């Protein structure tokens with residue numbers, strides 16, 4: 019609990035056997051529930067998660083019966099988090115790339131009532147260099163270009179849209195038509211486009227990240243598909259708010275960003 023709010027962390031897991039335990043161990047005490055969803059991993063993720071769930075009553079472990087994709091995994095995560103009557107839901111990849119300890123800071127920004135969504139940015143502040151375990155150069159460059167284009171098309175000023183560490187108020191999760199989104203990686207970006215379209219207030223904090231083998235498995239091809247998907251969703255937002263295009267995952271009217279409470 020934080021300021022009487024029920025806090026749930028959700029972890030969309032895929033081949034996370036070697037990092038799941040550490041990712042959970044570093045979570046702060048304010049976390050009331052931990053939802054782990056396995057997307058039909060080919061390693062020992064299921065065994066590790068089941069063992070952890072026996073020892074820690076906060077853990078709810080769910081399994082997909084086949085590999086449904088990263089977006090589909092998050093859909094299952096958020097559904098469960100709402101069932102648990104969470105007030106604030108924090109999604110973090112269980113690959114130990116992001117510091118779980120910052121969940122308190124992210125939850126506090128939402129509990130303050132000033133923000134509906136908080137992203138943990140790998141770009142804000144001074145980060146590790148690639149040779150020290152920081153983000154590889156080609157990823158950094160792609161991230162910066164995609165972010166620039168998205169900021170222009172969406173008239174926003176975020177330092178990045180591609181982090182795997184995000185916090186949402188329950189109100190956001192109830193309002194967004196998440197089922198309309200892709201089951202693949204572009205789910206992440208479509209969700210943020212929905213956040214902007216429906217006028218939710220999005221803030222960010224800086225977050226140190228580590229890059230090591232288990233923390234990064236997406237290959238070039240899937241990254242390119244994701245990058246093109248980001249350009250597409252940014253353009254869809256641009257056209258949808260001007261009434262020039264109907265986008266299936268942006269039903270209903272665009273709402274201007276709310277002012278501070």
Ligand SMILES: Nc1nc2c(ncn2[C@@H]2O[C@H](COP(=O)(O)OP(=O)(O)O)[C@@H](O)[C@H]2O)c(=O)[nH]1
Nearest residue numbers: 031032057087088091111112113233234235236
């Ligand atoms: N559910 C699901 N998740 C996947 C799949 N492939 C990769 N992931 C997850 O997607 C997340 C991001 O991938 P990752 O390789 O860590 O990307 P990076 O950290 O941005 O380099 C990780 O948590 C992976 O476990 C998949 O087929 N299904």
Ligand SMILES: [Mg+2]
Nearest residue numbers: 113115233234
């Ligand atoms: Mg990763």
